[in-house]
Amino acid sequence: MSNVEFKENTAIVVFGASGDLAKKKTFPALFGLFREGYLSKTTKIIGYARSKMTDEELRTRLIPFFKTTTEQSKTLVADFLQLVTYVSAPYDQPEGYQKLNSIIEKFDAERNVTESHRLYYLALPPSVFITVASNLKKYAHPGDKGLVRLIVEKPFGRDLKTSRELQRQLAPIWTEEELYRIDHYLGKEMVKNMLPFRFANNFLAACWNNNFVTSVQIAFKEQFGTEGRGGYFDSIGIIRDVMQNHLLQVLTLLLMERPRSADPEAVRDEKVRLLKCIKELDPKKVLLGQYTQSEDGTKPGYLDDATVDPKSKCVTFAAMCLEVDNERWEGVPIILRAGKALNASKVEIRVQFKGTTNGMYSEVSRNELVIRVQPDEAMYLKMNTKVPGIKNETTTTELDLSYKDRYKNFYIPEAYESLIRDCLHGDHSNFVRDDELEVSWKLFTPLLNFVEGDDAPMPLPYAYGSRGPNGLNQYLANNGYVYENHSSYSWPITTPDVLSSKI
Numbered sequence: 001m002s003n004v005e006f007k008e009n010t011a012i013v014v015f016g017a018s019g020d021l022a023k024k025k026t027f028p029a030l031f032g033l034f035r036e037g038y039l040s041k042t043t044k045i046i047g048y049a050r051s052k053m054t055d056e057e058l059r060t061r062l063i064p065f066f067k068t069t070t071e072q073s074k075t076l077v078a079d080f081l082q083l084v085t086y087v088s089a090p091y092d093q094p095e096g097y098q099k100l101n102s103i104i105e106k107f108d109a110e111r112n113v114t115e116s117h118r119l120y121y122l123a124l125p126p127s128v129f130i131t132v133a134s135n136l137k138k139y140a141h142p143g144d145k146g147l148v149r150l151i152v153e154k155p156f157g158r159d160l161k162t163s164r165e166l167q168r169q170l171a172p173i174w175t176e177e178e179l180y181r182i183d184h185y186l187g188k189e190m191v192k193n194m195l196p197f198r199f200a201n202n203f204l205a206a207c208w209n210n211n212f213v214t215s216v217q218i219a220f221k222e223q224f225g226t227e228g229r230g231g232y233f234d235s236i237g238i239i240r241d242v243m244q245n246h247l248l249q250v251l252t253l254l255l256m257e258r259p260r261s262a263d264p265e266a267v268r269d270e271k272v273r274l275l276k277c278i279k280e281l282d283p284k285k286v287l288l289g290q291y292t293q294s295e296d297g298t299k300p301g302y303l304d305d306a307t308v309d310p311k312s313k314c315v316t317f318a319a320m321c322l323e324v325d326n327e328r329w330e331g332v333p334i335i336l337r338a339g340k341a342l343n344a345s346k347v348e349i350r351v352q353f354k355g356t357t358n359g360m361y362s363e364v365s366r367n368e369l370v371i372r373v374q375p376d377e378a379m380y381l382k383m384n385t386k387v388p389g390i391k392n393e394t395t396t397t398e399l400d401l402s403y404k405d406r407y408k409n410f411y412i413p414e415a416y417e418s419l420i421r422d423c424l425h426g427d428h429s430n431f432v433r434d435d436e437l438e439v440s441w442k443l444f445t446p447l448l449n450f451v452e453g454d455d456a457p458m459p460l461p462y463a464y465g466s467r468g469p470n471g472l473n474q475y476l477a478n479n480g481y482v483y484e485n486h487s488s489y490s491w492p493i494t495t496p497d498v499l500s501s502k503i
């Protein structure tokens, strides 16, 4: 794989420039990299879409989404925007691509560029993705006079069949080396922290297995619903939306074996190796939910959305228990759970360890390692210690790494900033490989067929703003998680009165 860095005189083209993702994620990420000095002033950025717009109109649309942290913000934004121009053209005709290619060739010539460096970002719906990718290869690829990197967004297909079809059409025109399939969770700070945390701390090696770990949970919670976009979400559902991709990526990094090197392919080899150990999912063992109106009536239910079929069985919450059939994890329940319209917005990993079964401390709480991906990146290890003072009681406390307290004045990139920079560096480590996709769709497609089939069960109702369907706690208990009384545990401060409730 080529890791030639695209540094000076790079041409970046954002396809779908008039769309939501481009406006809210892609261009703000490019601005963030520019603001932090990771994107050169010699970069040419071109927005490309069908909408009729002038350069100035595109620039104006983008400004509200830029995060500026310094008093030079106005100058900084102006400096960035002068890199940005716009091409309005159809996706299915050659002229737009031919115009684009001549713009880039002129840009290269004026700077005596001998090897054209082009990053094409497809911020597009799947329906036009192949059309654009094919036309780009035909009309805007520099051949052996340059390098092109193509960033493509999820969903990569809807199921195994469509994903394979997509790959069948793509493989002949774009190589794996040129392709960067983006799953933005792989750009999140705490997800990128998985490998160093796991493999740079030898103390973990002994306990990171089924001799000590009794359950793993990866939870994705959003406290908002589909907010009027139910019509879009109805054909997707929470499993396809975030579990087959984001949560599965987190799971592979959490449980995989140590790569033999930092080489991107060594990392991705181990991810695929772990994925291949996951046993087939039993659809009957999945807890499915659909949110209803909030208890106070202020928030609508999913079916209250006028854009949704009133008989829709779309799944807005799911909890499933996976099994990794390898020596390290066999027998450990791995719970993935995800939902919209819940009581909180957070993404968290919770690893629970075996309790102390006998002897003088057989009553204490189990140790838990919690890694909070968002909000407020943190990881904490819940452990038992002596209660401070004259008594010999124990209590639960934690070893706590809270980023906002422990790290000051660090630039923590947004996920898209981190991943676009990886692509500029030719680093595929945090992008999805074709064989990863194949395995993940193989794993999830039978479940999706069940959930979306004619005989699919009606998902269990749960109130907007709740923790999920009523059966969730029992589901967690049935799958290895032991929820312990938290009354004597308070964070970030514990005082004697809190402890007296327990002692």
Ligand SMILES: NC(=O)C1=CN([C@@H]2O[C@H](COP(=O)(O)OP(=O)(O)OC[C@H]3O[C@@H](n4cnc5c(N)ncnc54)[C@H](OP(=O)(O)O)[C@@H]3O)[C@@H](O)[C@H]2O)C=CC1
Residues within 6 Å of the ligand: 219, 350, 370, 378, 379, 380, 382, 398, 400, 401, 402, 467, 473, 476, 483, 486, 489, 490, 491
């Ligand atoms: N660095 C930091 O930010 C730290 C923060 N804390 C805070 O302290 C508080 C306590 O943290 P923690 O001990 O992790 O516990 P939590 O209260 O966050 O919950 C523990 C787990 O139990 C689940 N749960 C909640 N109620 C039930 C139930 N009735 N049955 C089964 N499962 C249940 C939760 O699920 P669900 O999430 O779906 O509710 C969660 O997965 C939290 O607010 C936490 O944020 C603690 C230590 C460090």
Ligand SMILES: O=C1O[C@H](COP(=O)(O)O)[C@@H](O)[C@H](O)[C@H]1O
Residues within 6 Å of the ligand: 222, 241, 242
């Ligand atoms: O891919 C998606 O992810 C977002 C959640 O991303 P986050 O970075 O805000 O956690 C989710 O809301 C959306 O439905 C899904 O398509």
